[in-house]
Amino acid sequence: MHCIRFRSAPTIHSFAAIAGQKEAEGNFGRFFDRIEPDPALGEKSWERAESRLQAETLRLAADKGLLKVDELDCILAGDLINQCTGSTFAVRGTDVPFLGVYGACSTMAESLLLAGVLADGGYVQRAAAVTSSHFSTAERQFRFPLSYGGQRTPTAQWTCTASGAAIVGKHAAAPYLTGGCIGRICDLGVTDTTNMGAAMAPAAADTISRYLKATDTAAGHYDAIITGDLGKVGSPLLIELLQGQGIDISAVHFDCGAEMFDCDKQDTHAGGSGCGCSASLLCAYFLPKLAAGEMRRVLFCATGALLSAVSSQQGESIPSICHLVEITG
């Protein structure tokens, strides 16, 4: 409970990922559709830069699918900026119906799951799932002014400047959305906002174990079980939590946060994070492999830490969530 099987296997019609310069210098730089060397993308604020990043990624995904953005029936998007303005300002230039979602860094899985529901149920022909994050919008909103140059803890993660967009519809080619699982909020009492991998690992364990049970499958059934941004600290915790339930995903587990950067060389401590981290690696690396038949079946399990700067200043712990979609080649 509560897992979803899609009856008609909606397809991911087209997809795109754009990333910043630091991400380009990481482990997956050569896979992105485009690199933006200017972190401001020519805009006068970081927030405008993030909106432009998201809008351009969506446009590129449409272009790659030989569509115009205005031919979409619906855009599902969200991001980390207060009131999700990264997304609303990105979509404002279009005439497309818009559903705002908030799942923090789990947004890409949540929006893909809902896009799958809308397409599978016949409510829309084509829906886009889009998200983004930007180092500079996140850093100043959640942590310190950029110019403060604050020290980062060893468990801290680096918010990626990246965006991913995928257009879901009925199309006769892989990759297919075959199912999904809506996450439950888990909170084991972690209050350290510089250790979000630890806060999110229980949510990932909960969703993955529920999905494997509901589908009566083992980890080995999948080419990869992709988590969002647990990073170097949260990833081994996830493995351990699942081992405690008799589930061993270690052979197929891939965490986008842990893998995005060469952490030692790039000084990113416990790895990458942000909605754009897993969204961009899904669209740049995994979806092409599924489309090409190089992978047959993956679980995309994006994780989100549902805190705010106010909640953590008030001493609250960090509720977390993990939404899951199964994608087949």
Added chain:
Amino acid sequence: MHCIRFRSAPTIHSFAAIAGQKEAEGNFGRFFDRIEPDPALGEKSWERAESRLQAETLRLAADKGLLKVDELDCILAGDLINQCTGSTFAVRGTDVPFLGVYGACSTMAESLLLAGVLADGGYVQRAAAVTSSHFSTAERQFRFPLSYGGQRTPTAQWTCTASGAAIVGKHAAAPYLTGGCIGRICDLGVTDTTNMGAAMAPAAADTISRYLKATDTAAGHYDAIITGDLGKVGSPLLIELLQGQGIDISAVHFDCGAEMFDCDKQDTHAGGSGCGCSASLLCAYFLPKLAAGEMRRVLFCATGALLSAVSSQQGESIPSICHLVEITG
């Protein structure tokens, strides 16, 4: 485009609304299920108070439907607090899968529409749509510290301390969800954050006119066309914008923001606002009338201003949206 017809007419199984003392003294005070005279609800912060308000409203809606919250398959919720912590902290105590939505004050219509899709498509048995707002969390986040005692402009609205919750499922009794319309983002360039009714009116006009055209119905086909919180300034603008398209809704239009308070006596200027404004009046006033057969058919069109404190300080205009659900008795 893009309007949805539900094939199986999912029902609103049960519903509840809780409001604060000022709302109790307004025009609809006697309709709320419960009044909370303590604006802090016994909690130590306004944010905790809002989460408790939302959690209690959800529990009351479940109680009224002879359900436990943990029997739900999914909760869809969102609110105005940064990163939607009003909702995530409200839901954290449950074991129910959670989908966070962000539509600002349009949240109740967005979450009802998605709950309808999930239930109609057979993806869940029962999904709750919930939202809340709280005067004190909104005021200090979007405007001034409460203790500052800032003057409010004549066009300003008063964020309601209120919450509404509705549980959607398959049940053999009215009210039914019969259709809906996903809003598009409209932005005519209004930058005055103390006049959000004017910013949101074009979004309401766009959605209502699209839905009437798609369903080939006239305004008189409905007992009420309920908008969210356009208030005393935005409501006549909506009427005027639609008249310009040859649509006259004036005989059946009801704006929750304009009607919530006795504005002159209660010093609420242009009226009420906040996600909880329209959500609470829907659940307290309209759904009971539809359930009792006193109304046959309404359009619930909640409007949202998709700005943030940062976007307005950066001089951006206010993108707005209006989602619509049709509910029948």
